[in-house]
Amino acid sequence: xxKTTKMVEExxxxxxxxxxxxxxxHQRIFHNVLLAIGVMLYICLIDAxxxxxxxxxxxxxxxxxxxxxxxxxxxxxxxxxxKENGKMAIVGIELLVLSILVLYIPYIYQNLDxxxxxxxxxxxxxxxxxxxxxxxxxYIKTEKNYQNNLSDxxxxxxxxxx
Numbered sequence: 001x002x003k004t005t006k007m008v009e010e011x012x013x014x015x016x017x018x019x020x021x022x023x024x025x026h027q028r029i030f031h032n033v034l035l036a037i038g039v040m041l042y043i044c045l046i047d048a049x050x051x052x053x054x055x056x057x058x059x060x061x062x063x064x065x066x067x068x069x070x071x072x073x074x075x076x077x078x079x080x081x082x083k084e085n086g087k088m089a090i091v092g093i094e095l096l097v098l099s100i101l102v103l104y105i106p107y108i109y110q111n112l113d114x115x116x117x118x119x120x121x122x123x124x125x126x127x128x129x130x131x132x133x134x135x136x137x138x139y140i141k142t143e144k145n146y147q148n149n150l151s152d153x154x155x156x157x158x159x160x161x162x
Contacts, residue, residue: 025142035131036130043124046065069102076091
């Protein structure tokens, strides 16, 4: 009985993620959180300009905000292409969606009633929900890949040789 409990404890110990894998996972999730905060602040800044700025400032700002987003998207796509990094390309696609949204926000503000435009302040909440879901998926996928890549074949072969 003691031998089986000891074997179970050893197996569970070996199935736990290593510190290196945990650190990489935490780093990816941290980068996603930073990106989410940046996107939310960017959209909140756009909303604040719409709500509090004068018309002249708002017109100039609504031309600058999409340019900043598109330039950041192109730069990120270039880095992802040069490094052949798929994860960075996915972030580039997310920024592309943000760029398109930021490009159309001035037209939404112009063509809709001000009461409906206040609803656009909820966009950062949707981004937060998206990044929380993305972080959960990253965690589950990493843990599942780690568990699937563990192989007891080496240990079984060693025990057979002895």
